[in-house]
Amino acid sequence: MSLLTTIPVPDAFEARTNATFEALMWALSRPGTVQDLPAPGRTGIAEALLDRECRVFCDDPALADRIATFGAALVPLPLADHCFLTLDAGLDRLAQVAVGSALYPDTGATIVAEAGFGTGQRLRLTGPGIETFADLVLGGIAPGFWALRAALCHYPTGFDLFLICGAQVIGLPRSTTIEVL
Amino acid sequence: MTIATLTKPWEAMSYGFLDASAKRELRRKMLKAIAVPGCQMPYASREVPMARGWGTGGLQVTLTLLRPSSVVKVIDQGADDSVNAASIRSFLSKVSGARETWDTLEATIIQSRHRIPEERLRADQVLVLQVPNPEPLRPVEPNMSVARQMHADADYGRLWLILYEQIVRSGRVMQGAAYPSLVNGRHVMTPSPIPRWDVPKLHMAQHLTFLSAGREKRLYAVPPFTRVEPLVFSDVPFQVEDHAALTCHRSGLTGYFMNEIPQGGGGSQFELSDSNLGIKAIRQAEGAEARVGSTWYENGKMPQ
Numbered sequence: 062m063s064l065l066t067t068i069p070v071p072d073a074f075e076a077r078t079n080a081t082f083e084a085l086m087w088a089l090s091r092p093g094t095v096q097d098l099p100a101p102g103r104t105g106i107a108e109a110l111l112d113r114e115c116r117v118f119c120d121d122p123a124l125a126d127r128i129a130t131f132g133a134a135l136v137p138l139p140l141a142d143h144c145f146l147t148l149d150a151g152l153d154r155l156a157q158v159a160v161g162s163a164l165y166p167d168t169g170a171t172i173v174a175e176a177g178f179g180t181g182q183r184l185r186l187t188g189p190g191i192e193t194f195a196d197l198v199l200g201g202i203a204p205g206f207w208a209l210r211a212a213l214c215h216y217p218t219g220f221d222l223f224l225i226c227g228a229q230v231i232g233l234p235r236s237t238t239i240e241v242l
Numbered sequence: 243m244t245i246a247t248l249t250k251p252w253e254a255m256s257y258g259f260l261d262a263s264a265k266r267e268l269r270r271k272m273l274k275a276i277a278v279p280g281c282q283m284p285y286a287s288r289e290v291p292m293a294r295g296w297g298t299g300g301l302q303v304t305l306t307l308l309r310p311s312s313v314v315k316v317i318d319q320g321a322d323d324s325v326n327a328a329s330i331r332s333f334l335s336k337v338s339g340a341r342e343t344w345d346t347l348e349a350t351i352i353q354s355r356h357r358i359p360e361e362r363l364r365a366d367q368v369l370v371l372q373v374p375n376p377e378p379l380r381p382v383e384p385n386m387s388v389a390r391q392m393h394a395d396a397d398y399g400r401l402w403l404i405l406y407e408q409i410v411r412s413g414r415v416m417q418g419a420a421y422p423s424l425v426n427g428r429h430v431m432t433p434s435p436i437p438r439w440d441v442p443k444l445h446m447a448q449h450l451t452f453l454s455a456g457r458e459k460r461l462y463a464v465p466p467f468t469r470v471e472p473l474v475f476s477d478v479p480f481q482v483e484d485h486a487a488l489t490c491h492r493s494g495l496t497g498y499f500m501n502e503i504p505q506g507g508g509g510s511q512f513e514l515s516d517s518n519l520g521i522k523a524i525r526q527a528e529g530a531e532a533r534v535g536s537t538w539y540e541n542g543k544m545p546q
Contacts, residue, residue, distance in 0.1 A: 068339040071257040071310065074250075078262070079309050082269045089276045090450045090465045110273075112266050130247070163394035167274045167283045189279050189426050189468040192446070217428060221277045234277035236426060 074108075081109040085223065088232030093186045093195035095178060101228040103145055103173050107131060110171075111143060119145040141170060144220075148174045148202045155209055158220050166217040169235060176224040177201040178231065188237040196242070197231070199224065207241050258305045259337040264288045268306040268461075272452065275463035280425025280470075281393070282376050287459040297330055298456030300353045300372035304334060307351055307368060312340040315349035320357040320499070320515035327355070344518045347535045356419070358440040360498050360516040361535040363449035365466065371434040373455040376462065378422040378432040398422075398430050401473055409478060418483075424471045431462055433470070439482045439499045442544045444470040486542025488512045493520040494527065497542030 071079065077099050084096040085106065098105055104127055111117060113132035118141035119125035125135055128145070138144065138157045146155075161169030181200025184207065187193075202224075214220065219235030233239065256262065264286070271285040290298050290305075304314065314334050318327035322344040330353065335342045343349050346359040353370040363369060379389040382400040392398070401422050408416040419435040423444070433441055434453050444451060444464050454461040464470060472480045489496045491503075491511045498519065500512035514520035525532035538544060 069255065069257050069337060070339065072253075075257045075262070076309070078265075079307075082265075083307070083309075085269075085273060086276065086450070089273055110266055110270055112263050114263075114267065115270075130243075164390055166278045166281055167271070169274075169277075171270075171273065190276075190465045192467045217278045217281055219277075221273065236277060236279060 077105065078109040081105045084230055085109070085232065088223065088230050089190075089221065089234050090232075091190045092188065092233050092237040093191065093197045093231065095229050095231055098225075098228045098230050101225075103175070103225055104128075106173055106223065106225070106230075107133075107143075107145070115143055116141050117143045117145065120147060121145060142168070144170050144172045146172055146174050148172075148176070148206055150203055152203050152205055152209055155206070156213065158213070160213055160215075160218045160220055162218060166219075169214075169218055170220045171223065172220050173223045173225065175201060176226055176231075178224075178226040178229060182207075183242040185240040185242055186233070186237050187240075188234075190234075190237070199231075207239055210239065255337070257338065258308045259290065259333075260288060260302065260305045264302070265306045268302060271461055272303065272306070272463065275452070275461055276450075276465050278429070279465055279468045280423075280429035280431040280462055282431075282460040282462045284460055287456050290456075291333070292330075294457040295374060296326060297353070297355055297372040299454030299458075299461065300355070300370045300452075300456070301330060301334075302456060303370045303452045303454045303461065304351055304353045305337070307370075308334060308338040308340050310339045311350075312338065313343050313348050313350045314340050314353065315343050315346060315351070315359075315518075316353045317357055317359070317516075317518075318355045320359075320501075321517040323517065344521070346516075346518060347533060356435050356437075357499070357515060358436055358443045360514075360519050360537045360539065362538055363447065365448045367449045369449055369451045371436070371451065371453045373432070373434040373453045374457070375420070376432060376453065376455040376458050376460045378420075378430050393429060396428065398424075398473070401430060402475070405473060405475070405478075409475075415478070415481070422473050424469075424473060425464060426468050427471075429462075430473070431464075433464075437483055437499060438472070438480070439485065439539075441470065441472050441480075442482070443538050444468075446470075482544070486539075490514045490520055490523075493523040495520065495523050497539055498537070 080099040088096040111133040115133040116136040117133040118138045159170045177200030186195045222233040224231045316327045316331040318324040346361045355372045420432040451464040499515045522532040
């Protein structure tokens with residue numbers, strides 16, 4: 062490398078969003094594994110993924126204000142491509158989440174929600190990213206959620222789920238089959 | 243809201259060349275591509291300082307992933323030292339500070355045109371394949387709106403028809419590269435122009451694969467442990483190229499994918515297509531230290 066070129070260094074924003082995306086990428090590639098985010102909470106995910114091209118639904122007013130500063134439009138749930146939801150109650154509105162179509166599976170929404178890892182409902186995952194099966198214990202999610210997910214997501218349509226617990230994330234893509242044990 | 247919150251300090255260039263909004267779009271599409279393996283996701287495909295069709299799709303995916311601790315390997319037809327591969331690799335390291343390597347075992351990101359390395363990829367490695375034509379249905383359906391409907395309906399019968407016609411005309415399947423493969427039992431993808439030899443390496447692999455077509459503005463992915471099944475007839479099994487018995491005239495290795503070098507007298511010699519594997523084998527033979535990892539093919543056979 063010549064003396065005239067300088068070695069580029071990522072600023073804090075670039076380093077943080079790059080690390081957040083890498084965690085999300087491996088979380089979705091290996092459903093059920095716990096990946097570490099550079100910072101706790103859902104704001105970092107919004108920062109790494111969202112901008113003026115996105116339509117977002119967020120049921121937490123404080124987080125919604127923060128997301129609006131990234132440029133994303135705050136829209137009603139059926140129009141949103143990224144949904145920041147609480148899944149411990151109020152599942153009736155889950156049926157409104159965009160699942161895309163067989164023609165355009167990419168229009169299925171991404172849901173980001175808080176959950177508790179290690180306590181609660183026992184689940185068995187199978188599908189791409191999992192060699193045989195993976196067992197997972199998740200809390201803070203309403204009991205009917207998994208049956209509702211199975212009813213709403215007909216592969217390749219469906220929504221993709223990121224569950225956050227502190228600075229950790231688990232990804233559950235629509236391709237994963239989830240059995241409640 | 244102030245001007246300061248809407249702007250940021252001046253920079254000569256965005257880290258990793260692509261600006262932040264381009265990276266965010268790629269990230270969103272890469273996540274959707276992982277969620278629906280083998281399904282082509284449209285993306286904007288920004289301008290990069292390289293002509294479309296020379297690996298701009300792979301380049302954009304790699305640029306999105308790069309960080310200073312990354313180690314990049316770029317291969318073109320198996321070789322690290324071809325002009326295209328060397329230029330892409332040097333560009334990647336210049337814009338990101340990532341380390342360059344030729345060694346498959348050292349790399350964290352492997353960008354490739356037309357080959358998957360012979361050494362097994364690990365769970366922490368990402369393979370980025372440059373794709374010229376991402377649409378497996380193009381030979382049978384030039385209208386891409388109709389092709390999209392066929393993907394939606396999983397209407398892939400005409401792909402078998404192509405294979406059938408090849409068998410009728412030539413006695414065997416003639417499809418040498420970009421062999422149509424069914425991913426996760428749902429979407430047929432073209433695994434970029436990798437030879438048939440490399441297709442089984444994608445099936446239930448440890449590593450994550452992205453396939454990106456910059457000119458066609460589509461990307462798709464094969465996550466780890468995903469079924470990738472070449473289309474076959476039940477009575478005509480899938481066969482890789484007949485290279486198991488060939489020996490590389492430079493390194494002496496046998497049982498890998500070879501380049502044929504025609505000779506003056508009418509015969510031909512063969513050399514390893516994965517050039518770095520050959521280099522390591524030669525170094526080992528000379529007594530120098532070179533670690534060769536375990537390979538997908540053993541004695542010219544892919545263990546099931």
